[in-house]
Amino acid sequence: MVSEYLFAIVATMMLSNGLVLAIMSRDLPDNLRPAAHTWQAGTFLIAIGCGLFAIASERPPPMLLVIVNTAFLIGLLAYNRALAKFYGFKASNWLYLPIAVGAFSVFWFSMVDENFQARIIIITIAWCWLMLASIRILARPPRADDSISRRVLLIIFMIMAVFTALRASVFLFSPLPTDFSVTTGASTVNVVTPIFMAVLPVLGTTSFILLCSDRIRLQWEHAASTDYLTGLPNRRTLTQRAEQLFKTAGQAGAGLSVAIFDIDSFKKINDTHGHDVGDRALQHVADILSTHAGNRTMVARSGGEEFVMLLDGPPEQRLEGLRKAVEDAPCKTDGKVLPLTVSVGGASRGPSDADFSGLLRRADRALYAAKSLGRNRVEVSDPQEDGLAAAGPRAV
Incomplete structure (x- = not known):
């Protein structure tokens, strides 16, 4: 039950951060609101996934696993789309592929041909693919838009990608009981997982809010130092x-x-x-x-x-x-x-x-x-x- 309680706590924290971003986004400039709304959607999706895990039984039904993992994948895609909008990069349609493959693999290897190892491998690759795509955006910002909040967010994505890979390694190479479930506290990894799941939606959302604040500060500094008509220094x-x-x-x-x-x-x-x-x-x-x-x-x-x-x-x-x-x-x-x-x-x-x-x-x-x-x-x-x-x- 420890894992379920932790999932419930982190889901509540994620929803709270998402609501804070929703309230703050009303005061953001028009050019930042689309990115903020997209990030907010990603946070709510991951919070919903954690909430569903919190109310799941020790042996969650396969369809619940499909829904939860799909919510996580779409949430990670939303984060990537938010960063692309924030920095003005073109979003890649290839990122729909890990969502489709990940969701289908969870469906197939939990409802048709149950295979925990295959499911973990594929879903881990899908999660890491989406996080690495966001890392790529954060690693190459415009020169004038570098900030500490961007570097913090970059580190958070990197930590999450590493943890996701290590989590899969533990599941694949450590002996697990025959009645093992990802929602129980039988494994230390299951206890740690909800804590790490909160890092991106909670700390990441806070970093994204600071990223927006830094952008606003830069815009004000630019406006104070630039002639509005010609774009030249004033x-x-x-x-x-x-x-x-x-x-x-x-x-x-x-x-x-x-x-x-x-x-x-x-x-x-x-x-x-x-x-x-x-x-x-x-x-x-x-x-x-x-x-x-x-x-x-x-x-x-x-x-x-x-x-x-x-x-x-x-x-x-x-x-x-x-x-x-x-x-x-x-x-x-x-x-x-x-x-x-x-x-x-x-x-x-x-x-x-x-x-x-x-x-x-x-x-x-x-x-x-x-x-x-x-x-x-x-x-x-x-x-x-x-x-x-x-x-x-x-x-x-």
Whole structure:
């Protein structure tokens, strides 16, 4: 009876965790709810299976074994589907195969040709197949979405897969009484099994909830550091990164340059074509700048129609190439071809620049000069000039 009591306890714990996830899922973002609901379904299915074992007799009827094992298999599949939805992976239809084979083997070797060893071998392979599929998802998450909760969940799946294999080994290679049943306390493995069965639905569900919490935190951090329209870093992120680079460049004696790109006559674009077209023009220029900037260059939107770029060397030739890239790629939207140009002001770190703000001010004055001299051109501030004085831009 010990095993039955344990199955009843763990079934109650699983249902409780599933209910907690059901309550919390109502407050999750829309993009996380499908994964949460699928995980919740898996937890309820495994809880139902454990509950059925709890009320089973010492010799459970074969059909009950089929129902319980099928519930376990579908529950493990639901966990895999939940993780696939969470990480945006394509679900594999091959995972229906272990469910079909596992359920049929339990039916055949318990109702038609009773064979405990064959049943254990096949159902163990089916369980491990499904758990290894989830391990594979957890082992290759997106780089920006790595978290401790993911690693904990990965370890839980690995422990469960190892335990499932060891459990089968004990049943296959240890002498068992002729009246042995998986629901009695006659075997130590039977006593330990419900405890381990609770690990994935209880601790795993808690880890999954933390996984969702980590994703929400990352989304908020991304929203706080990113411009919502263009997807580029915002001014706050730019300033933090620029101050760090300014300090590092000073210590290493390396070069640091900054450039400000301003879309010419942007107000006229909004007034003539509307703000929707203006937004698409901003996205178009952002795409060009980020595409042509290179891996070692940071591009950010500082506000309005202005973009700021951090470079690790002299800016002159690179800025002219970027200006021309914008000019040569008009924005095509709503069947219209909208020519775009940018005025660019650049500045390289000089001996008079005490901080990034001074360097940025020189680039801003160079931008003003470029617009005053007719727009669609590049002006670069002389690094030998005083950062607070009226720097003398020079054309490129």
